[in-house]
Amino acid sequence: MEPLFPITVPLFSPMQHSAEASPEYSEPTKVGLFTVQFSQGGLKQLVQEIRQKRFDSWEWFLLALHGDELHVAQRTPSGLLALGHLAERWKKAGVIPYPHQIKAAERVINEMRGQAILADEVGLGKTIEAGLILKEYMLRGLVRKALILTPANLAWQWYSELYEKFNIVPGIQRTKWDWEYSDILIASIDTAKREEHARIIHGIQYDMLIVDEAHKLKNSSTAAFRLVDGIQKKFCLMLTATPVQNDLKELYNLITLLKPGQLGSYRSFRAKFMKDKRTPKNPGELRSLLSQVLIRHKRGAGTVQFTKRIVHPIVVRLSPIEQELYDQVTRFIKDAGRKAGLSGPLILPLITLQREVCSSFFAAGLTLQKMLDKGQPHPNPVLGEILVRAAQIRQNSKCDILEQLMSTLEDKVIIFTEYRATQDYIRYRLERAGYSTVGFDGRLSRGKKEWIKQQFYRNAQVMVSTESGGEGLNLQFCNTIINFDLPWNPMRLEQRIGRVHRLGQMRDVHIYNLVTENTIEEHIMYLLHKKINLFEEIIGELDAILLHLNLAKSFESELMRIFLEHDEKEAIRRELDEFGDRILQGKHAVKSAVIDLL
Numbered sequence: 001m002e003p004l005f006p007i008t009v010p011l012f013s014p015m016q017h018s019a020e021a022s023p024e025y026s027e028p029t030k031v032g033l034f035t036v037q038f039s040q041g042g043l044k045q046l047v048q049e050i051r052q053k054r055f056d057s058w059e060w061f062l063l064a065l066h067g068d069e070l071h072v073a074q075r076t077p078s079g080l081l082a083l084g085h086l087a088e089r090w091k092k093a094g095v096i097p098y099p100h101q102i103k104a105a106e107r108v109i110n111e112m113r114g115q116a117i118l119a120d121e122v123g124l125g126k127t128i129e130a131g132l133i134l135k136e137y138m139l140r141g142l143v144r145k146a147l148i149l150t151p152a153n154l155a156w157q158w159y160s161e162l163y164e165k166f167n168i169v170p171g172i173q174r175t176k177w178d179w180e181y182s183d184i185l186i187a188s189i190d191t192a193k194r195e196e197h198a199r200i201i202h203g204i205q206y207d208m209l210i211v212d213e214a215h216k217l218k219n220s221s222t223a224a225f226r227l228v229d230g231i232q233k234k235f236c237l238m239l240t241a242t243p244v245q246n247d248l249k250e251l252y253n254l255i256t257l258l259k260p261g262q263l264g265s266y267r268s269f270r271a272k273f274m275k276d277k278r279t280p281k282n283p284g285e286l287r288s289l290l291s292q293v294l295i296r297h298k299r300g301a302g303t304v305q306f307t308k309r310i311v312h313p314i315v316v317r318l319s320p321i322e323q324e325l326y327d328q329v330t331r332f333i334k335d336a337g338r339k340a341g342l343s344g345p346l347i348l349p350l351i352t353l354q355r356e357v358c359s360s361f362f363a364a365g366l367t368l369q370k371m372l373d374k375g376q377p378h379p380n381p382v383l384g385e386i387l388v389r390a391a392q393i394r395q396n397s398k399c400d401i402l403e404q405l406m407s408t409l410e411d412k413v414i415i416f417t418e419y420r421a422t423q424d425y426i427r428y429r430l431e432r433a434g435y436s437t438v439g440f441d442g443r444l445s446r447g448k449k450e451w452i453k454q455q456f457y458r459n460a461q462v463m464v465s466t467e468s469g470g471e472g473l474n475l476q477f478c479n480t481i482i483n484f485d486l487p488w489n490p491m492r493l494e495q496r497i498g499r500v501h502r503l504g505q506m507r508d509v510h511i512y513n514l515v516t517e518n519t520i521e522e523h524i525m526y527l528l529h530k531k532i533n534l535f536e537e538i539i540g541e542l543d544a545i546l547l548h549l550n551l552a553k554s555f556e557s558e559l560m561r562i563f564l565e566h567d568e569k570e571a572i573r574r575e576l577d578e579f580g581d582r583i584l585q586g587k588h589a590v591k592s593a594v595i596d597l598l
Helices: 040-051 058-074 081-085 087-093 099-110 126-139 152-166 195-201 223-229 248-258 266-273 283-291 320-340 347-357 361-374 381-392 397-406 420-432 446-458 490-497 520-531 542-548 555-565 569-593
Strands: 029-031 034-036 115-118 146-150 184-188 205-211 232-239 309-316 413-416 437-440 462-465 480-483 509-516
Touching: 081 087, 081 126, 087 152, 099 115, 099 126, 115 126, 115 248, 126 152, 126 205, 126 232, 146 152, 152 184, 152 446, 195 223, 223 248, 232 248, 248 266, 266 283, 309 397, 309 520, 320 347, 320 361, 320 381, 320 555, 347 361, 347 555, 361 381, 361 420, 397 420, 397 509, 420 437, 420 462, 437 446, 480 490, 509 520, 520 555, 520 569, 555 569
Parallel strands: 115 232, 146 184, 146 205, 205 232, 309 509, 413 462, 413 480, 437 462, 480 509
Antiparallel strands: 029 034
């Protein structure tokens, strides 16, 4: 790295030179952040001192050099050692830290003393902020032992981010021995909260604790909350895009976990700052208290302007034999569902079957066979008849349309499906048509997932990924998504799109949705696209909005209820309109009541 500014020193006292003569100097030599020039007398004296072994210890030299580097850093615009230290690495990797990320790191270190909730909206790079803060503290010698708690599916993503962007080589916890012997350790919070692991963790003194998806600690009675509350740490970072979701008490619990006493007792907090569980009072004073421990940036001017989402709905018309089979499966589902009710044990496989039949009859056939086997020794004859008919179908209209679409695309493409049987069939069809593909799913090990990702980046044109495989996957080098089938939960759909439409994406993202005509998929597309406009904006608070709805069952079950209760297309559409209005009202309520605080 180039020195920030040159410093010329005689190295030894000026008394070594005569007052009349101006000393001559050697060629500049780089030492740490400095450029040093030795005077002739100083250079001779240095050689003599070294030969006589009259010098301080190497440890003292490193300490003095480190102090000088810190002094220089304080006089630079950012004051962060890490920016200079990582400059060459970031240049080669094409990493450009955004101003809001640097400001966040500066505030945490200089104002918050390493205790902060990083609550930027989705996609603004909270992981980069946390990595920058961790690296800075490591360079300053203030952090040696750090623990990163994260959902299990994000562990490998954290490893990649820390290694590739910050030259930090963490361990990933696999055994109980890792807790004590790995200095920088990434671990699943679900594993860590188990009693046998928590007992070990609570006996360790950590320099830094980082908790990803920290909103999962919102309930103070959970094992995860007790785990984090009992960890000994100097510095603590909590990352969440939704620090409050459904109740201001959640925000109180999170901040009290980070900095006890910041908001007083819960009784005083409730009396002073809560009109009801979602509506704050004295918002100015509360916002001032929050700003001392919480940093939140929003998309737009001053942070990041995301590229556009361009949505392409593609209607797929089933062949007569496919439509007949779909209608037969649907009649069976409606009859069975109305008998069982939404609370019956049969409802989950029925929901699965209804979704699969819109994906491929190969996926639906596996579920039909399982349902038939469970009915032994008295199998359902209707199921047997449907299964025989499904086995006779050789056409797949969706894959026919997919091949036509692929012939118009030149860039890399990621295709999402929810089912492995459909994934295998898509890959078979595309490989037969001459496309190079890779498959990505939840069965793969962490190392194999990374290898598949690199294969997609370097060689293959198409990645076919299941829902479970797509979690924690960052593919900014790709800007084309094909949703072969539509998930019923909008959070899962948002997660799919978020694999490519995220920080670092430089191009507009094209989203192709294959929608089968005259099926429930057509209704789902209407709700998500036309009614709540999910595809064309990032809804960072979507999970909070869904919680606000207080659904008696899951989002999927609510859709299934509408589907089971009505046969007429107009009646289904009317119910979906009402459901969509509730979602939009929830969005408005969450934003107006809580989000304005942050």
